[in-house]
Amino acid sequence: MxxxxxxxxxxxxxxxxxxxxxxxxxxxxxxxxxxxxxxxxxxxxxxxxxxxxxxxxxxxxxxxxxxxxxxxxxxxxxxxxxxxxxxxxxxxxxxxxxxxxxxxxxxxxxxxxxxxxxxxxxxxxxxxxxxxxxxxxxxxxxxxxxxxxxxxxxxxxxxFRDVSARSIVPVLRDICRREGIEFEADALDRIAEVNDGDLRSAVNDLQAAAEDGRRLTVDDVATGDRDRGLDVFPFLDAVLKEESAEEAIQSAYRVDETPDDLTKWVAENAPKVYEGAELARAYDALADADRWLGRVRASQEYGYWRYATDALAGGVAAARDGSKGGWTRFSRPQFWPSSDSTADEVVRTVAERGGFSMATARREVLPFLAAMTHHCKPRDLTVAMAAYYDFDAEAVSFVTGSGETTNKVAGIVEDANERRASEMEEHSGAFGGTRDEGIDDGDDAAATAAPESTADPEGDDGNGEPDGEADDDEGQAGLSDFM
The missing domain is CATH 3.40.50.300 (P-loop containing nucleotide triphosphate hydrolases)
Known part of the structure; x- marks a missing residue:
């Protein structure tokens, strides 16, 4: 459609x-x-x-x-x-x-x-x-x-000011005539009144109300009325817990967010509701949505948004085995564009530590770290990550989704600091005493530049590349340092 x-x-x-x-x-x-x-x-x-x-x-x-x-x-x-x-x-x-x-x-x-x-x-x-x-x-x-x-x-x-109901009605009337839909004037008036100010929402409501028949009545509008105030959190409940695939798609059109943004919301919160095979199927659907969004970015053809919406809402809802009960504390995407100082600092730290761009840190590396250390599990890996990036409690909380003031986060930061101090002390002796051990002045500089523990007897950098050449997978090599 x-x-x-x-x-x-x-x-x-x-x-x-x-x-x-x-x-x-x-x-x-x-x-x-x-x-x-x-x-x-x-x-x-x-x-x-x-x-x-x-x-x-x-x-x-x-x-x-x-x-x-x-x-x-x-x-x-x-x-x-x-x-x-x-x-x-x-x-x-x-x-x-x-x-x-x-x-x-x-x-x-x-x-x-x-x-x-x-x-x-x-x-x-x-x-x-x-x-x-x-x-x-x-x-x-x-x-x-x-x-x-x-x-x-x-x-x-x-x-551009909000479009008045009086201006919306002629647009709806013209669409009905071009679609061959008979209509009651009161039906169009109702859609226009409900969506006063938002022409796009009014057209979406008209399509939702008229798609099952060729005559539009006030009763059709009453049952097909779109709740303009639907927030993203009720949308997440609808997709992840309650509605069928078809209903979830309709809910997606009731939220004033782009498919790109909705994909981020669903991806962030799906693990809080789904697990196992359900979660795998949901991520398959989100990957499909991301492919369609990639086509939009490449071609600037926004008609593909429809297929992305089908996947992120309908596909994810279809991945669910029945409905889900209970209350879930949904949260905004961790890497949502914002001016939050903690988020900014985490992105910058990861980018500088890994030697790649801010965009790569935000879109590729941070989601990977968050998935590996969600709610500080496994603990040893979370400690290693915090030590590697020298994260404080705010940063650990941001990446893992755990409360900043919890004993769990405090303990991880304390252990990470001890780990960093221990490693610094251990490595501080790697460059001392070389002259007394018979290494001449020329070799001393080489020893300082490359500690013995990282020497490569094969003449390459350990990743199949000759020394001095950059790795294609530089970011992943950086992550492996603490895993």
Whole structure:
């Protein structure tokens, strides 16, 4: 089944409903771009048509589009490499004098999600990009004031307001007619009232209410009514404990989160409910969702989100053997983008200790550490990890999901400190007394650079690579040091 929000996404600005003033301001910005060459921030609540308006604008202007997501491209080097390159690009159309004047509209979604130490330098890099851009840039944000002041000052601002029920009804009426669905006017009025402000939610509700028949009544809306206030925690209960695969998919569309974010929520909390074969099947479904999300990132074809949602919600629910009872303390994904100082410090420590990027530490290494030391089990491995990274109680609590003030965490940190002190004392003698033992000055330097315990008699680095060449699996080698 095709998602109606994608199927009926406006292809021209004139079809964007409910924000005429903002729509006209966006068109004026684009038409005068050669004169001012400023980026623009389009901000407002979810579901009011910000991203749709940006794509419709590009269609009207004859511009190509490049869409990036700030929650994926967050650090300074990545933003400058991707957004910077796109903002400087000259298209083939421009080289041949096409109708679009060679322009390429760069659309950066979730621009208000660049903050905190996770994104060190990201906001500054994005500010530099928008100031130096040779192509028009539209930044999409939910909360304008979550963006840095420097970035706000570098851009024009256009606010998209909530779409009134009066503006939503004509959109719903048009979709019904194009789908061949008869409807009662009161049914459309009810959907519009329930979703006052959120056009996208109203279209989703219409599709849910009308999918079982060709005539839409008020009773259909009453039974198919979508709870806009459904929080992510009730969603987790629905998927992991209660609902069928089909019901879980419908619940996924009732949460105002992207499939990418929902996948993180489910992956973080599935082990708290599932175990054994159930958990293995659930992770198979999440892996399938991740493959579809990878296609979205590679192709910018957001229609694939539907298949990711089917897998993360329906697939995970189908992995369950019956319903689950009781209450579960669900938690946000441990590596959720945030400005939390402990999370930032843990990511940086792991990245520096392993010699890889912050992105690799956050997305690949930390989930691995968390899975191995969940709730500090096994204890010896958790102590080894804490010693290896010199973690304090806050960091151990963050990685393992255990309470920071518990005796368990305190004991692990104490043992880790003792282990580090013991290892430092043990290795401190590795470099002493060599001259007295007959090693000459030339060999002394070599002994200092490579202790005997790490010498490789085969002339390679122990991983099948000649000395001096980098390992392809450098990060895993670092992890093996404490395992």
């Amino acid at each position: 095709v998602d109606w929000t994608e199927k009926y996404r406006p292809s021209t600005l004139s079809a964007v409903r409910g924000n005429d003033k903002a729509r006209d301001a966006l068109a004026e910005w684009a038409e005068a771009w050669d004169d001012h060459r400023e980026a623009v921030v389009v901000h407002g609540s979810p579901g009011v048509g910000k991203t749709s308006a940006a794509h419709a604008l590009a269609s009207d202007m004859g511009w190509e589009t490049v869409e990036l997501n700030a929650s994926d491209q967050r650090t300074a080097d990545v933003i400058e490499r991707f957004a910077g390159r796109a903002s400087k690009n000259t298209t083939l159309v421009g080289a041949t004098g096409g109708d679009g004047g060679g322009r390429q509209l760069v659309i950066l979604d979730e621009a208000d999600n660049i903050h905190g130490n996770y994104d060190r330098g990201g906001a500054s890099a994005l500010t530099r990009v928008v100031k130096d851009a040779d192509q028009p840039i539209v930044l999409i944000a939910n909360d304008y004031y979550d963006m840095s002041r420097g970035l706000r000052n570098a851009c024009r601002e256009i606010e």
